[in-house]
Every structure is written in structure tokens, then in C-alpha cells.
Amino acid sequence: EIVLTQSPGTLSVTPGERATLSCRASQSVSSNLAWYQQRPGQAPRLLIYAASTRATGIPARFSGSGSGTQFTLTISSLQSEDFAVYFCQQYNTWPPGAFGPGTKVDI
């Protein structure tokens, strides 16, 4: 079973700053990793798939990188609507695998 860990648990940032979130897999998932954003009271939203491809309609300030076991989600300049919880998810296994525990980005 592949386990995902995310760090930090909480990231406190100022609007306009850059935020860097990490996701680590217990074994290689190749590039089969997705990132989701969940705002308070809302459903998750797909941000990134295939480790670095932005989903439809996702602003360019969101970028993903990494492969194998180490992945990063970067938000280049935080906007107020970006304060949310971010989850990574691996889909290298079938059926789909675990989500990470999440990183909360707050002010």
C-alpha cells in the first residue's frame, strides 16, 4: 500500500507571497499524482494531474513538479481565494490510491 505524506501540516502565508507544498510517496508513483484544492464548505477541485499539468480553468499561478516519490505544488502569488486545504492523491495503483492528509494554507 502506498502512503502519501504532506508537509507542512499548516502553512501560514501573507497574500502575494509564494507558497510551496510538498507531497511524498512511500514508493514510486511515477508521475501519477494529482493535487486538489478544498475551500471551506466546498467540494474538492482538481488543480493538477500527471504531477505538473494544470486542469482546465486553473490559473497559471498554480504549478506542480516532481516524479517518483517527491512532489511539489507551488502557488506563485497567493490570492485570498487560495486559502484552503490542498490534498495530493496518487493514481499509480488501480483501484485509485490514497490521498495525502492535506496541507492547510491560511493567513
Next chain:
Amino acid sequence: EVQLVESGGAVVQTGGSLRLSCVASGFIFDDYVMHWVRQAPGKGLEWVSLINWDAGNTYYADSVKGRFTISRDNSKNSLYLQMNSLRPEDTAFYYCAKDRGTGRGYFDSWGKGTLVTVSS
């Protein structure tokens, strides 16, 4: 625009049953694998089950195997989750989620969720 609308969540006692529904629109429903994903209040996400386009293949998380049954009716653009022998740890928001493709394994559209509360 893709829309997924869940219903059927309720408060139920331990050992009880519930059937969740999800009505889909805005895409060709029977072209896609569909999933249920749940989230206990204030907690993380847990994939629950998936069904392929013609219901020929279904998969379940170990935590629900033998108790939950996923199904779909392509003529009604609808996805279902029959939940039996419910436990307090099944308390969660249940989201219907559309696979990115014919089994990519990640989710490009989500419903707003329906809350299931299992009381002891």
C-alpha cells in the same frame, strides 16, 4: 457544464442501511468511470468505490467491502451507493466524482456531497 448532484444522506442508526444517489449532467455519462469518495467532518479524503462505464467492473475500499454496493443506471445518468451494516466510522460527506477518463484514477469533477451520519 458538468454537474453532479448527490442526495440520500441522512441520520441512521448503527447497523442500518441507506442508499445514496448522484444525478449527472453536462457530459456523456456512460463514457466515464464514476467514483464515490468520502470525507469525515474535518478529516481527509477517502476513496470508497468505483464502477466502470457498463457496470461490468466494480472496486471497493477494504473499509466498505462486503457492506457497500455501487451501481449505475446509464439511462438515467445516475450513480448509486447502497450502504448496509452502517457503522459510526462511516459518518462522512459522500461525494460523487467523475473520473478524468475511462479509468485514469483521478477526479476532475465533484458533486457538493451528501452527509451521512451514523449514530450509535
